[in-house]
Amino acid sequence: MKIKRMFAAVSAVMVASAALSGCTGNAAGNADGSLTLYTYEEAGAAALLEQQLENFTEETGIEVDVNNVPGTGAAVYPGKLRTALAGGKGPDVWRIWGGSLGQPFASDGLALDLKDYWDEYQWDELFPQSAKDAMSVDGATYGIPVVSNRIVAWYSKSAFEEAGIAEEPSTYEELVAANEKLVAAGIVPFGTGGELGWHVMRLFEYLLEKNAGPELHDQLLAGTADWDAPQVVQAFAELKEWSDQGWLPEGVMGLDPSQEEAGFTQGKYAYTIAGGWGDTEYVQRASDPSDYGVFALPTDQDPIRQSGWVEGYMINGASPNKDNAAKLLDWLAQPETLKALGVGNTPVVGAEPDAAQYPLSAEVAEIAATSPFYTIQDQAFPAELSNSYFEVQSQVIQGQLSPEDAAEKLQQLVPAGLQQ
Amino acid sequence: MSTASSVPARTARRRLDEMSQHPWLFVLPAFSVYVIFLVSPALQSVGISFTDWNGVSPDAVFVGLDNYAHIFQDPVAMLALRNNGIWSVVTISVPIALGLSLAVLLNGSSRLMPLLRTIFYMPAVLPLVAVGAIWGWLYDPSRGSVNEILRSLGLGALAQPWLGQDSTALAAVIVAAVWVHTGFPMLIYLAALQGIPLELYESARVDGANRWQQFWHITMPGLRSAHAIVLALSIIDSFKVFDLIFAMTNGGPGNTTQVLGTWMFVNVFQYFNVGYGTAVAVIITIAALAFGIPYVLAQLRSEKR
Numbered sequence: 001m002k003i004k005r006m007f008a009a010v011s012a013v014m015v016a017s018a019a020l021s022g023c024t025g026n027a028a029g030n031a032d033g034s035l036t037l038y039t040y041e042e043a044g045a046a047a048l049l050e051q052q053l054e055n056f057t058e059e060t061g062i063e064v065d066v067n068n069v070p071g072t073g074a075a076v077y078p079g080k081l082r083t084a085l086a087g088g089k090g091p092d093v094w095r096i097w098g099g100s101l102g103q104p105f106a107s108d109g110l111a112l113d114l115k116d117y118w119d120e121y122q123w124d125e126l127f128p129q130s131a132k133d134a135m136s137v138d139g140a141t142y143g144i145p146v147v148s149n150r151i152v153a154w155y156s157k158s159a160f161e162e163a164g165i166a167e168e169p170s171t172y173e174e175l176v177a178a179n180e181k182l183v184a185a186g187i188v189p190f191g192t193g194g195e196l197g198w199h200v201m202r203l204f205e206y207l208l209e210k211n212a213g214p215e216l217h218d219q220l221l222a223g224t225a226d227w228d229a230p231q232v233v234q235a236f237a238e239l240k241e242w243s244d245q246g247w248l249p250e251g252v253m254g255l256d257p258s259q260e261e262a263g264f265t266q267g268k269y270a271y272t273i274a275g276g277w278g279d280t281e282y283v284q285r286a287s288d289p290s291d292y293g294v295f296a297l298p299t300d301q302d303p304i305r306q307s308g309w310v311e312g313y314m315i316n317g318a319s320p321n322k323d324n325a326a327k328l329l330d331w332l333a334q335p336e337t338l339k340a341l342g343v344g345n346t347p348v349v350g351a352e353p354d355a356a357q358y359p360l361s362a363e364v365a366e367i368a369a370t371s372p373f374y375t376i377q378d379q380a381f382p383a384e385l386s387n388s389y390f391e392v393q394s395q396v397i398q399g400q401l402s403p404e405d406a407a408e409k410l411q412q413l414v415p416a417g418l419q420q
Numbered sequence: 421m422s423t424a425s426s427v428p429a430r431t432a433r434r435r436l437d438e439m440s441q442h443p444w445l446f447v448l449p450a451f452s453v454y455v456i457f458l459v460s461p462a463l464q465s466v467g468i469s470f471t472d473w474n475g476v477s478p479d480a481v482f483v484g485l486d487n488y489a490h491i492f493q494d495p496v497a498m499l500a501l502r503n504n505g506i507w508s509v510v511t512i513s514v515p516i517a518l519g520l521s522l523a524v525l526l527n528g529s530s531r532l533m534p535l536l537r538t539i540f541y542m543p544a545v546l547p548l549v550a551v552g553a554i555w556g557w558l559y560d561p562s563r564g565s566v567n568e569i570l571r572s573l574g575l576g577a578l579a580q581p582w583l584g585q586d587s588t589a590l591a592a593v594i595v596a597a598v599w600v601h602t603g604f605p606m607l608i609y610l611a612a613l614q615g616i617p618l619e620l621y622e623s624a625r626v627d628g629a630n631r632w633q634q635f636w637h638i639t640m641p642g643l644r645s646a647h648a649i650v651l652a653l654s655i656i657d658s659f660k661v662f663d664l665i666f667a668m669t670n671g672g673p674g675n676t677t678q679v680l681g682t683w684m685f686v687n688v689f690q691y692f693n694v695g696y697g698t699a700v701a702v703i704i705t706i707a708a709l710a711f712g713i714p715y716v717l718a719q720l721r722s723e724k725r
Contacts, residue, residue, distance in 0.1 A: 251581020
């Protein structure tokens, strides 16, 4: 009996230990000067990156080991990166979003303040101030901004033609009319998935920009305006309308956005809303890239703005190979490298996409060059607040919250969430 | 000769007797590994749960029981706790009942039995993420087999966005869990059934016992130790639920299908609230132990009797 008790006690300790031990360090780098790079490229871009990094190694003698986490978006990648850093085996260089997603890596002292390298490599000549600001925290710049994304609509010309839509919508009314024609033709208009929250959020923030306008929208994101305003209520009412009218896929809140976004090139949907990767990841892989077009979502506002954000590379503050890492950053920021990588959506001066080879990327670059942007909401808000925000949108789509109640709930959530 | 051979035998027995006075010596090597690689980090985790550590910062402020108090004020944690309860009740009872039924049915000597056993056990060997992907496809609202079958049977009105609405999402994931968890109890019960002497059934039949009486008075008591193993492991497994929820709904829609495991993950790896997330992990562990250990002890005691 005594032995059995002892066995039970040891078993209990073992079970408890096994359950808890997963929950528990930040040095990086290799003694030979080689580098580790964390990124989140999709398959096509990842292959190009590997190929180009071989050229970098040939030029500099610095080996780069790439750890790629594709298709996860902001929901998983920052956690993986942080885990690697906490475990003491973090990468020397990592790719990250700007705004609230990249900010913790800067403010926690994980990323290196790039001031010295910025001056040494004269990066001011490559990056516009606005892009630099997006990778800065409290006046210090922690990353180089190599990607500047704008959310625009990517559509199938044949789907539009089949539905009798002659022109790209230039007003919200025309977009609604296009949706109605597509549904009447048996085509689901907008390819999106709400499983991770942020893809449906792109639709809602567009509706909010359309209804609230630039000034109020910015105030809402900053927590200085009331979220129970009639414009927010109207945006929620329209979100519900998009769902109820069949303009979104059936069961949208259970669908994986990374799978649904590509649906406009697979005949599932007429269009989606995505950043510059829409060209390289979807259109260029389609059997006939000329069958696709792109347009700025019509907001009926002046100026017309798009949701946008900046992505770039940071250097691990604990890396023993900081100089090599800076060399890699400088190489990644060169217009020739960006062109070879097929990155058309970049703020880097001189890296504009080739309109003959990538006409849609050139069009998106033109939209970005001629119109301002507002920070995409999941980067404007802290992660916890974003999660609550997604939940409210889900509840509106499912009819559990009225537009008025949803706006009221955000009035309770957002100012408090922004203060934390 | 016999005297010479009995000396080393006596010596060996004496050494064994001496060693049996110190059973911890036998346990020590394995126990040391557990202490170093499991107990120590686990205790460290408990320590972290009393801080506001964000996962990487060198500084962590001691906050006492604040993280634990916050769990009970956090509506998502409470929802997750409720979901854990529902998950445990269903994914313990249904697979055990199904596993036991299948084991009794498949305990024959027909040539088909090994094939059927393999078919029913196969889901249990699949990685849970793969199970999540398979069931995600089956549940796809427009192209998934579940809705397609319903439509082909003229039951299109019952077709649902199973994972895309609060009312069905948790139940839909639980169905997948039942599918994957039935094979294990079936296997344990099948093995245990082999240990029940056939003579007991023969004499019961001679005494006029029907099948139900044989099952209830011979099979069930004969499976007591198997019940203990299956139930204890199922309870502990049910509280650790993470993979299937993460793969199929990511806790959504909204937070509808969050369980404590996924909510811990979200807090630790997305919100960087490592202190709070670790407190959730401690609660999961305590809950698993609170339900699992008493049952195992009770079973051990009843076996002793």
